[in-house]
Amino acid sequence: MSTMHIEEKIAWAKNQFLRWRPLLFSDGELMRLLKAFGKAKDASHKVMVQAGVVDICRRCEMEEGGSCCGAGIEGHYDEWLLLINLMLGVDLPKRRWREDSCFFLSNKGCLLSARHTICINYLCRKITEQIDAKSIALLREREGRELELLFLLNERLKMVVKARGSGDRRNTKENRSVL
Ligand code: SF4
Numbered sequence: 001m002s003t004m005h006i007e008e009k010i011a012w013a014k015n016q017f018l019r020w021r022p023l024l025f026s027d028g029e030l031m032r033l034l035k036a037f038g039k040a041k042d043a044s045h046k047v048m049v050q051a052g053v054v055d056i057c058r059r060c061e062m063e064e065g066g067s068c069c070g071a072g073i074e075g076h077y078d079e080w081l082l083l084i085n086l087m088l089g090v091d092l093p094k095r096r097w098r099e100d101s102c103f104f105l106s107n108k109g110c111l112l113s114a115r116h117t118i119c120i121n122y123l124c125r126k127i128t129e130q131i132d133a134k135s136i137a138l139l140r141e142r143e144g145r146e147l148e149l150l151f152l153l154n155e156r157l158k159m160v161v162k163a164r165g166s167g168d169r170r171n172t173k174e175n176r177s178v179l
């Protein structure tokens with residue numbers, strides 16, 4: 001995990017997005033991966049809705065006062081993943097909505113389109129005990145595709161930006177980490 005604060009990572013991502021926007025959106029392979037990732041993410045979400053996961057989570061948050069999106073989880077996010085979110089049109093928050101919540105949680109749920117592996121993969125016992133095994137297996141399959149495309153997208157994005165040089169970025173070991 002990077003030692004940078006989430007606000008610093010967001011600032012870096014916004015800066016790079018402003019700087020390299022035309023370059024990023026003119027890279028054919030990056031655009032292909034971005035589109036494919038969007039479709040894969042939607043396919044995962046569709047299975048989540050059909051299987052009833054979305055309803056279980058909504059009840060959990062609204063009626064049972066529980067949410068797994070706690071403060072500190074945002075620390076797993078690196079700048080590249082935030083940059084991908086900006087490319088997907090996400091408006092990254094300026095401040096935390098609730099003291100005890102993840103920086104990216106809002107009153108409408110998670111604000112991100114491209115989420116970290118730990119967020120994509122997480123299914124609590126409430127879910128695994130209520131949803132049938134076949135639906136869980138289908139969801140895992142869709143999430144696998146989502147994660148695979150996110151990995152490829154991340155790699156391509158780094159390649160495109162680094163090929164042009166991002167001199168104002170710290171070249172730390174953490175910053176070279178991937179998902
Ligand atoms: S994953 Fe589990 S703990 Fe998290 S919101 Fe859904 S039901 Fe609640």
Ligand code: SF4
Nearest residue numbers: 069102104105110119
């Ligand atoms: S799903 Fe979104 S809000 Fe929840 S922990 Fe992950 S990034 Fe934070």
